[in-house]
Amino acid sequence: MKNKHQLVWGVILFGALAVLIVYSSGLFLLAKNAGTDVYTQGFYNSGMMGGRVNSNQNSSGEKLTPDQILSDVENYLKGYGNNLQVADIFVFTDADYYVSVEEKDTGRGAMEFLVNPYTGQIYPEPGPNMMWNEKYSMMMGGSFRYNANATDTATVNRTEAVKIADDFVKSQLGEAFSVPGEGHAFYGYYTFHIKEDDKVIGMLSVNDLTGEVWYHDWHGDLEQVISEH
Structure with a gap:
C-alpha cells in the first residue's frame, strides 16, 4: 500500500512539474516579446x-x-x-x-x-x-x-440599410453621429462610414438579409480616408 501511495504522489508531482515548466516557458516567451519594438495590434x-x-x-x-x-x-x-x-x-x-x-x-x-x-x-x-x-x-x-455563383439576394436595400445604421449610431453613440450612406455594398452586407459632425470617424456593417448591425470597434483613431475609386 505504501508503494502504491508513493507511486500516486510521484505521478502527481511529475505532472505538476511539467505544468510548471510549460507555464515558465510561456512567461519567458511573453517577456521576450514584450521587450521588443515589434508593432502589435490585437491578435x-x-x-x-x-x-x-x-x-x-x-x-x-x-x-x-x-x-x-x-x-x-x-x-x-x-x-x-x-x-x-x-x-x-x-x-x-x-x-x-x-x-x-x-x-x-x-x-x-x-x-x-x-x-x-x-x-x-x-x-x-x-x-x-x-x-x-x-x-x-x-x-x-x-x-x-x-463562390462564383453568388448573386444579389439582399432583402434589405441600401436605403433601408442606411436608415438602420443611422438609427443605430444615434442610439448607441449620440445624436452628433450619423451614417450618410457612404461606403460599399458587399456580397451579403453593406459597410458604411460613420460621421461625427460631418467628419468620418469609423465604420459599421449591416447584413443585407437580416438588417443586423456589426459595429467595427477594433479600429483606433482615424487620421484620413483615401478613396481610390
Whole structure:
C-alpha cells in the first residue's frame, strides 16, 4: 500500500512539474516579446488569422506610407486575378490600416483587409468580411473561398440599410453621429462610414438579409480616408 501511495504522489508531482515548466516557458516567451519594438495590434500579428506576408515586406522599422500600403495590396490582389482593385484606405494612428477592395467590372465591394503599417502584412478583416461575405470569404487560417455563383439576394436595400445604421449610431453613440450612406455594398452586407459632425470617424456593417448591425470597434483613431475609386 505504501508503494502504491508513493507511486500516486510521484505521478502527481511529475505532472505538476511539467505544468510548471510549460507555464515558465510561456512567461519567458511573453517577456521576450514584450521587450521588443515589434508593432502589435490585437491578435492580428500573432499568426492566428494566417496573415499573408508580402515578398517585399517592410523591414525598415518605419511606418509605411499609404502609397506603399496601396502598392502592397495591389500586388497581393494580383494573386486573385485582374478584376479586383482597392476602393478605400482608412489610415489609423494606432491600429492597422483598413483597405476595402471592389470588383472592377461591377464596382461592388469584394473584401476587406487590415494591413500592418510597419510590416506590410495583410490580414482578412474580422467580423462581416469573414462571417457574412457570400462571394469572397477570407477564413481563419488565411484560406480563401470564392463562390462564383453568388448573386444579389439582399432583402434589405441600401436605403433601408442606411436608415438602420443611422438609427443605430444615434442610439448607441449620440445624436452628433450619423451614417450618410457612404461606403460599399458587399456580397451579403453593406459597410458604411460613420460621421461625427460631418467628419468620418469609423465604420459599421449591416447584413443585407437580416438588417443586423456589426459595429467595427477594433479600429483606433482615424487620421484620413483615401478613396481610390
